Amino acid sequence: MMKHVSGISGRRVGDFLLFGVTSAELVLLFFLTPTFTFVDWIYVSQHLLVLGIALTRRPPEVYDHSLPASAAVVVAYSYPYAQVAYLRWVPGDPAWPAGGLPLVTLAACLSLASLLSLGRRFGVYPALRGLVTRGPYRLVRHPMYLAYVIADIGYNLQEWNFGTALLVIAGWASLIYRIQAEERILSQNAVWPIYAASVRYRLLPGIW
Numbered sequence: 001m002m003k004h005v006s007g008i009s010g011r012r013v014g015d016f017l018l019f020g021v022t023s024a025e026l027v028l029l030f031f032l033t034p035t036f037t038f039v040d041w042i043y044v045s046q047h048l049l050v051l052g053i054a055l056t057r058r059p060p061e062v063y064d065h066s067l068p069a070s071a072a073v074v075v076a077y078s079y080p081y082a083q084v085a086y087l088r089w090v091p092g093d094p095a096w097p098a099g100g101l102p103l104v105t106l107a108a109c110l111s112l113a114s115l116l117s118l119g120r121r122f123g124v125y126p127a128l129r130g131l132v133t134r135g136p137y138r139l140v141r142h143p144m145y146l147a148y149v150i151a152d153i154g155y156n157l158q159e160w161n162f163g164t165a166l167l168v169i170a171g172w173a174s175l176i177y178r179i180q181a182e183e184r185i186l187s188q189n190a191v192w193p194i195y196a197a198s199v200r201y202r203l204l205p206g207i208w
Helices: 008-034 038-056 068-091 097-121 143-158 162-186 190-197
Strands: 002-004 062-064
Touching: 008 038, 008 068, 038 097, 062 162, 068 143, 068 162, 143 162, 162 190
Parallel strands: none
Antiparallel strands: 002 062
């Protein structure tokens, strides 16, 4: 269901929810990470940035809080932590750790650059808070989701098993749904047709 929002009441609920979920993620990150690396600190900085965004961002013109959108958000936020938990229960096998680390580092940097480009337009649910066309958004229409894909590949190259592969598939399915849901809403922006024509690919350059 897409809704038009006016006033601050609807905005506050979503902002407090984002603040709470991000705070919980930050606590989990510290709890699950025994030794912090450069990449880990990038992710910490992103979470701190999102906390600030949650308290200062503009209310959306339109948002989608439908059940499918909510389910996709829950899956997208939970499957990375589910992989960590599953690997503690069923240890995985290394595939190519030396190749995984550069991919994870690249993903962290791309995710941070995407978040900095979005700024106060960042949100969890599909919503219209304006259109970002700068930075990584000149390359693909959803660079932050591309960062998630790259990170998933990198982490699974470091350690994986059949369970983590299934979780990644579920996560990517939710990601594809979120892309489609977001573009349905973003298409209501007058500049969207021009942007979509100039940046042809949603996620994977040259493919889709």
